[in-house]
Each structure stands twice: as C-alpha cells, then as structure tokens.
Amino acid sequence: MEFNVKSGSPEKQRSACIVVGVFEPRRLTPVAEQLDIISEGYISNLLRRGDLEGKAGQMLLLHHVPNVLSERILLVGCGKERELDERQYRQIIKKTISTLNETGSMEAVCFLTELHVKGRDTYWKVRHAVETTNEALYNFTAMKSRKDEARRPLRKIVFNVPTRRELTTGERAIEHGMAISAGIKTTKDVANMPPNICNPAYLRDQAMEIAEQHDNLTIEVIDEAQMAELNMNSYLAVGRGSQNESMMTVMHYKGGVPSQNPVVLVGKGLTFDSGGISLKGGDGMDEMKYDMCGAASVLGAMQSIAQMKLPINVIGVLAGCENMPDANAYRPGDILTTMSGQTVEVLNTDAEGRLVLCDALTYVERFSPDVVIDVATLTGACVVALGKHATGMLSNHNPLAHELINASEQSSDRAWRLPLWDEYQEQLESPFADMSNLGGRAAGTITAACFLSRFTRKYHWAHLDIAGTAWISGGKEKGATGRPVAMLAQYVMNKAGVETED
Template identity: 50%
Template sequence: MDFEIINGDIAALETECLVVAVAPEGQLSPAASAADSASNGYLQEILAGGDISGKTAQTLLLHKVPGLTARRVLLLGVGKEEERNNRNYRKAITAAMGVVKSTGISHVIFALDGVLTDDTDQYRQLRHLVEWSGQELYLYDETKSKKADPLKLEKFSILCAEEDTDLAEQALLDGTAIVNGTSIARDLGNLPPNICTPTYLAERALELEAEFEALTTTILDEDEMAELGMHCLLSVGKGSEQPSKLVVMQYNGGVEGEAPHVLVGKGITFDTGGISLKPGDSMDEMKYDMCGAASVFGAINAVCEMALPINVVGIVAAAENMPSGHASKPGDIVTTMSGQTVEILNTDAEGRLVLCDALTYAGRFNPASVVDIATLTGACIIALGHQASGLMSNDDQLAQQLLEAGVQAGDRAWQLPLWDEYQEQLDSNFADMQNIGGRPAGSITAACFLSRFTKEYRWAHLDIAGVAWNSGKNKGATGRCVPLLTQYLLNQSATEE
C-alpha cells in the first residue's frame, strides 16, 4: 500500500473516501468546515439531525455529498477538547480504519487538521496517524492454508497545507518505517515455535544484511560461544535439539568509530520452563518469549529504512528452553562470560541467564548506551498490568530518555527502583549469585541480576512481559517496544547530529 502527502482544494479531491473530524455541539474541524461550505451546509444538516454527536471514535459514513468530488465522506468523532489525547486519538484512528476496511475501498484521504490530540507537535501527529493506521492493516496468515484476501486499500493519503509538506513527508517516511519494523516484530512473535527457532532468527538476520548495505550480521554458534565462556547462555539450550545462537547485527550509519547504541533482545523461541516445568495451561503462548528479540529485529529494520546517522548494534541471545536428560537442573552452577558464577535454582528463570552473557558481549563495542528488552518476569504483569513496560536502569539520564521516548511514541514505560537493598535477595551459599530472588519484587531482582553484568556502561532494562502480546480472542504479538526503541534512537541521532 502506498502512503502519500497531498495538497489541494478539499472539494476537488478525488477519492473513494474522505475522512474529516467532527466534535460535539456541531463543531467542525477546519477541513470539515471547508467540506461543509462546499456542500452548502450539508454536513451541519447531518449533525443537526443527531445521527452523530461527535463523541470520540464515533463514525458516520455519508454517500454522494453534494459539492464534493469524493464518493464518500466519513465523519469521525473527536470528542470534547479536554478529551483529546493520544489514547483517544488512537481510538478514533482505529474506528476510522475499521470502517475503511469493512467498506473495501481502494483509496482513502484523511483530512484531520491535527485536532484529535493535545500533542501540539505536528510531526508526531502525522507520524502517529501513519503508524496507527498501518498497524490496523496488519494481518497474519503465514501458516494458514487459505491466505487472506488481498488488501483492497491501495492508497492512503493525508491532506495537509502546502507549507507543511516537507514536515509531513518526513513524518510519513518515519511512520512507515516504524510500521514496517513493528510488523516484522509481530510476524516473528506470531510464528509457531517449530518454525521460529534460534536458527531461523539467525537466517532472518542474514536476510536483513542482504537487504541493507549499512548492516553487517555475525552469527556465533555454540562452539564459538563456548570459546568465549558463555556457559550461562549455553546452559539454557542444553535440553533442546535446537542449537543456540548469538545474533549480532551492526548498523553503521554514523561516523566511523563513534560509540554505538546497543539493543539486546531475549530470544527464547520457546520456553517450557525446562526441568522447572511450567503448567500446561496457555503454554503455547511461550512462543512469545522471544518478543524482546523480535523488537530488536523491528527496531534495526526501522533504523535501516530511516538511514539514521547513528551507529547501532542489535544483539539477540537465541535459545530454546526444553526439559531432557541434558537439560540444566536446579542446583547446577555455571560460569558466565564475565567469570562470575551463577547457581541455577529455577530453570524457568532462563531469560536472565541468556541475557547476562549477551550483555557482557555488548561491552566489547564500548557502547554509548545499552538497552535490553525481554519478556522477563510475570511479576511485571502483576506490577504494571498490560499497559506499560517496566523500566530499570543504572543511569538516571538514560532512564529519563527512554521514558520520554515512550511518551513521544505512544509506547510508554514506567520506572521501577534498582536499589542495592534488593541485591541481597540474590545471595547464594555456593556461587557468586543465584538466578532468582524469591517472590518479593521479582521484576526488580531480575534486573538486579542483569545489573551485575553492566557496570562498565550506561544500561537500561525493559521488561515487556505485560505488553508483548495479547491473549484471548485477539491473541497475537503487539510489536512493542519497536516504537519506543526507534523513537529513542531517533532522539539520539538528532542529538549526535
């Protein structure tokens, strides 16, 4: 589907559907007002009739509006001024796209004038329109015998003033890149675990390398990881027939030798819990335990498409956690790449075991910052539900930058403490640390574990267990935190440039 920015007289726009905004008490947005004037007050007449009140996300589809070339006009409710925020903006866009999809039109023009949100940044308003509309068009049919019908919507246009065209074009390009990155993350998350294995992730990384000239990919196999001393990561995949992989994607868009920003993703392609076996109920959803890795793939793809003037490294620690005669056992002690030893008390706390070695590996790049992303703890769902990612960091400035990026991207995080007092819960009688700290503050102690491998650089941890996928009727990967990560890197590239 093609996205485009257009200018022109709203009455003369040729399209199958023109979307304009209306508010309570008969208020019209500037574009809607222009359409109303061209139709000799037809839209106001409709509003006066009470068919639509202008509440947030209300819709009314009109046909053959007099004075307009557009075949249809979709009135989209934006609510009262005090109700306009990004949350309701997204609701309205979702409602509009629902009508567009169900109508089966091939071309739509959105003329919303930036009146749907209290965010005054026009670039972000337009970018979110592209992002959220594009995400509503996502469809997974990779493993279905009958493929979905081809998308009927072929062209998505946004009307803006001529003097705003350059800004709008940039918003469109960036928004499209984020949509594509999010879709990649969702595809990887939704694939079944018999297809999406550590080897499959490695192959996808090599495909990205072939697609983008600025990207270089390196795959470390189990022998190479053993030579580096990554026995903690390797311990997780011991019970599986699938070999573990460390995937390293280097994007070189900045000055040669400039310190890169590193993203590290947990890539457990299926998590049975190992010997500490999970309950059978909903275990199928443990294919989503690689969504941290998926978000790294998505963010790297977005950065490549945007051609950001920045250096970025994406590291994916990929393994499958299975029970077998070769699997790690509770009580085993393993040595990490850093030389520290870990007593494995619960094999289902495996994400931190693969991440700790990947984080040590990240140090060789002398990074400007390191952010790891992982579906790490169920405790984070208890703490924050399914709305925000949990954020913990050893650097307050980095934490604030990520929080701000989350707000800007509409992909929010919430910071939790990382105090030294929590570290004591990881004390072990037999090793330098144990891999669990008990039920209290489970998300925090997991981050405390990781912090022991990140003392040499600025680091933050995003626990996305509550936001990476939806369960129930709408089961599927969400693609978070691709928008947050991409916004963070956009902000860093602007600062460095």
C-alpha cells in the same frame, strides 16, 4: 499501503472518500463546516436529525453528497474537542482505517491530521497516523491455507496538512512512520511464527534477509562451539535440553563515523520456554513462543534504523535459545560459571532469560558501547506491577533512563521506571555461589534486573521488561504487539539528532 501528504481544500478533492471530524455534541470541525457549506447544509441537517452525535469512534458514511466531488464522505466522531489527547487520536485513526477498509474505498483523503492534539505537532500527527494505519491493517496469515482478504481493500491514503509550508514535515513524518511500521511488522511476523518454525536459526536467517537489503548492515553469528570457547556456560546451560542449537546473532549497523561508540541493543530470544525441569503449567503455554519478543523487537528496531539510514552506529544482539526439559537439561541446584567468571546457583530453571542475557551482556563489553539496552519478556511480576500498558524500565544511569522515558512518551510506546536500589540485591544471595538466579516472589521484576546489573558494571545500561507489553493473550486480538520497536527507534533517532521539524 501508499501514503502521501498534501495541502488543499476539501471541496477540491476528487477521491473515493474524504474523511473529516465531528466533535461532540454534533459540532463540525472547520473542514467539515466547509463541506457543509458546499453541500448547502446537507451534513448539518443529518446531524440535527441525530444520525451522529460526535462521540469518539462513531462513524457515519455518506454517499454522493450534493456539490462534493468525492464519492463518499466519512464523518468521524472525535469526542469533546478539549479532551482530544494522543491516545484518543490514535484510537480514532485506527477505527477510521478499519471502517474505510470495509467500505470499498480503495483510496481516501484524510483531514484528521489537522485536528488539534494537546502538545503534538504536524510531524507527530502524520507519523502516528501512518503507524496506526499500518497497525490497524496488520493481519498474520502466513500459516493459513485460506486467506480472507477485503475485496476492495484500502490501498492509498493522503493526509492533509493545514499549510504548504508543512508538506516537507509531513513527508518526513511519512518516511519515518513507514520505517518504524516496517520494523514493527517484522517483529510481529517473527514473534507470531510457531516455535516449530521460529527457532534460533530462524532468527539468524531473518537478520540475514534484512542485512541483504541494507549495505551498511552486516551479520555475525556466534554458535555453540564459539560460545564454549568464550566460556558462555550460563547461556549454553539453558539450551542444553533442546535439539535446536543455541545461536547468538549479532547485527552491525554502521551509520556513524568508525570512531563512534555504538548503541547496543540486546534481545532475549527464547524461541520457546517450557520452563525446563521447572516445567510451566499447561494453561497458556502456547504463548511461550513469545518469550523471544525481546530479540524480535531488536530485529525490528534494527530494520527501522537501517531503513531510515540514521547517522549512528548500532549493534543488535539476538540471543537465540530454547528452554526444554530433557535428560540433558540443566537442573535446579546446578551452579553455573558465567562468561564474567561470576557463579550462579540455579534455584529455578524457569528463571532462564537472565542466564542467557548475563553472558550476552558480558559479551558486548568488547564493543566499548556508548550505552547498552536489553529487552526481555523477563518476569510475570512485571505484568502484575504494570499490567499490559507500560514496559518496566530499570537502569544504572539516570541520563539514559530519562532519555528512554522521553522516547517512550514521544513514540506513545510507554515505559515506567522502577528502582534499582542496593537493598534489593540482598534477595539474590546464595550460600553456595556468588548469587542465585531467583530473588523470591517480592519485587520479582526488580530483583531480575538486579541480577543483570551485576554483569553491566562496565557501561551505562538499561533493562526493558516487556513481559506485559510484547503480546496480547487470548481471543481475536491474540498476537504480538511489536513493542517496544517504536520506543527503541525513537531513542536512536534522538541519539542521532534526527530533525522532525523544518
């Protein structure tokens, strides 16, 4: 998809389609009014007849409008003007792009970026239009023998901005939007791959492919032999029942000065989670291929960061592993000695993600990180607490927590902070080891983060539980969402001091 930005009058546009908005009730936006004047009331006459009310998401495609140079005009319902917020804006853009892609319009000039969205500027509107367009057009067909594609798909879209002064801002927004969209696509593609293809070695290979495209990105791989030397016994235990070797892939992005302490992103990469000896129920177990979405989102975020050439040092860790039942598999009742020297009593082998992450979080101490953020589909309890809309966030450092929440709001990839109080730590007590790997049913998301916090005392750390936001279950929409790539990319952009306005 090709994106451009321009500033011009609608009557001068010669395109396959012009996209303009209509507010409820049947009230033309300023740009639509201009077209109505040129067409001698053609558009307003249609609205008076009741062809379009202006409700959010309504579409009306017009052909050969009198005195208009473009072949088509797409009227887009935008709802009530005062109620147009960022969520509705993105929904309108998504519906618009899906409609355009089915009309045979291979290019379009879109004036929706001129709409007033509460609290949002031109940069935000253009960038999110780019990201939403790519999201609307995404389709995972890698494993299909026959690919259904539109005969004349949308290939180019031009977003209009009100003044020429805003062209530079719009171009920057497109550049950032494209980079973030590329990372989201990578995350979706890798996460949607079946587990017989996407294993820890596949994660490594994808990281290497991205590194080949960027000079300042290098890859380091920690295999099982090296893990054993490092005493990463907890990580190794989880993968012991699988024929696929556990593998931790470390991506080093060097965009800042050598002396700058890096931001470290750690992603849980359980490429399939059967639950191990504590076997999961069969219903929906196919979706356990998505238990590596943490690693997939770190992979995608690293791609976005490298593509934007951000002036900052970032390390991405893909903690690849597979949890399977086998004669070799670890058991409930086992006691594991982690890389940190702390011991863990295993109460349930399906609480495995924290056993992989705890060693990865100890490993990254060697990088003297500025901050560490881990990303994991860690607990079903997070889905119960926050549903599918917000990522759960917990942190041992208030400034980091605030920065992440701010990035989540800027990126519309929302997160909600949960408490990490000492009282919850008591639920992890064990009579036989330093801690257990399970804190009981109550506050499961929080006690999982409490477990991880015991391995992050040497640096500022935040935990993102994406169990509810990483993928959509069942039906036609089933698949990975690419979250929280946008939030992570935005956080790193903010840390790097990237300007979004002139």
